[in-house]
Each structure stands twice: as structure tokens, then as C-alpha cells.
Amino acid sequence: MTDEMTTPQPEVATVDIERALEAILMIADEPQSLVSLATALHAPVPAVRQSIERLVADYDGEASGEGRGGIRRGFELREVGGGWRIYVRAEYDSVVQDVVSTQNPSRLSQAALETLAVIAYKQPISRGQIAAIRAVNVDSVVRTLLGRGLITEAFSDPETGAINYETTDLTLTQLGINSIDDLPKISPLLDDGSAGFDEQH
Numbered sequence: 001m002t003d004e005m006t007t008p009q010p011e012v013a014t015v016d017i018e019r020a021l022e023a024i025l026m027i028a029d030e031p032q033s034l035v036s037l038a039t040a041l042h043a044p045v046p047a048v049r050q051s052i053e054r055l056v057a058d059y060d061g062e063a064s065g066e067g068r069g070g071i072r073r074g075f076e077l078r079e080v081g082g083g084w085r086i087y088v089r090a091e092y093d094s095v096v097q098d099v100v101s102t103q104n105p106s107r108l109s110q111a112a113l114e115t116l117a118v119i120a121y122k123q124p125i126s127r128g129q130i131a132a133i134r135a136v137n138v139d140s141v142v143r144t145l146l147g148r149g150l151i152t153e154a155f156s157d158p159e160t161g162a163i164n165y166e167t168t169d170l171t172l173t174q175l176g177i178n179s180i181d182d183l184p185k186i187s188p189l190l191d192d193g194s195a196g197f198d199e200q201h
Contacts, residue, residue: 017043017051029127029139030163031083031156052077052084081156081163097149108148115141116150120171120183124154124164150174 020041024032038048061072074092077084088096108116118133119125131138142165145151154166167180177183 017041017047018055021048021051021055025077025084025086028085029142031080031085031161033083033161037084081158081161083161108144109141111136111138112141112144116145116167116171119145119151119165120167120180121186123166123180125166126157126160126162126164128162130165 021037024037024040034045034048034052037052038045041048056077058070059073059076061070074089075086076089078087114134115130115138118130122129122133127138127142130142142151146153146165148170149168150171151165152168154164156163172178172180175183
């Protein structure tokens, strides 16, 4: 009776780890380390590493275990800043940009405009720093700005792995300026006139 009621948790099958990894990586805004992925899946780090390697090979169209060549996907699993993230393959960037520019409405939300302003004045800046300034979660807004081509990933912090963002030439074009230095000074608009974003420029 006791044995029947005691149901130890079964080990996660390799295929389940790979599918779970895909699910996590599809919604990840920043590269995910092997340790964080293993923790999320309650799986050993070596097993996660092997699953990542299989996914990389699968997406690259390399031969499967059955000796058949696979299909090279339009996306890839890339290691960046000490973690893993899914990216569009470089040869399809122009296609994706065309789709984004034609399908997304031209008008940005107030939240997107405010977030873009923070990035413009404080760049390069991480998502966590943006969230601290705006005091709200900015994940979806950052994704929107990336999708519109208004911001881009500048670099990953070597210590934390956090991606830092900066504005693109498209932002300058949309604002009608030649350089970020042409942005209006905003310190005079703040209460004390001194603690603004201008101090870094």
C-alpha cells in the first residue's frame, strides 16, 4: 500500500528536455546560461548541454542519428554572452525586417515611446536598468522596439550576461536628427534641473 502511494518523480526524457528548452528559448529576451536552464528544468547540466548541442545540430540541418540530413532552419541557436538564445539567421534578416515594417502599426504606444526615450538618453543600457528607471516591467516593450528596428543589442555584459541596448540609425531618421547628441536637453524640464539624463552626455 505504501509503495503504491509513493510515486518517485521520473527522470525527464531527453526528448522532453529538448522540447522544454525550445519552449524556454522561444520566449527568452536574454541569453540563458546552462545552469539557469538546468535549474528551470530540474535536469543535470551535462544533460542540458547535450540537448543544446543536439538542438544546434538540428537547426543547422546536420545529419540526424538515423543518418539522414536534416533541414537547415531559418533560425539558429547561438551562444552569446555566456548563454544561449534563438536568433534569426543572418541571411533572413532583411526578410524579417520587411515583414515587421509592413505588419506593425506605425504609431508607438506611450510606454514604448517612454522606453525609447530612456534608451536614447542613457544608452548603452540594460533591460534591468530600463525597468529600474521606469519602475515597470519592460520586456514586451523592448521586444516591440527591437522588432521595429528602433533599438539593437549593443553588447552583453561580460560579468552578468545582461544585454545592453542602443538606438539605431532608423531611430535617428524617424526623429529627424543626425546624431543622438542632437536630442534636446531635458535637465531643465526636471524638478531640480540637475539630476537628468544629460549628465552622461
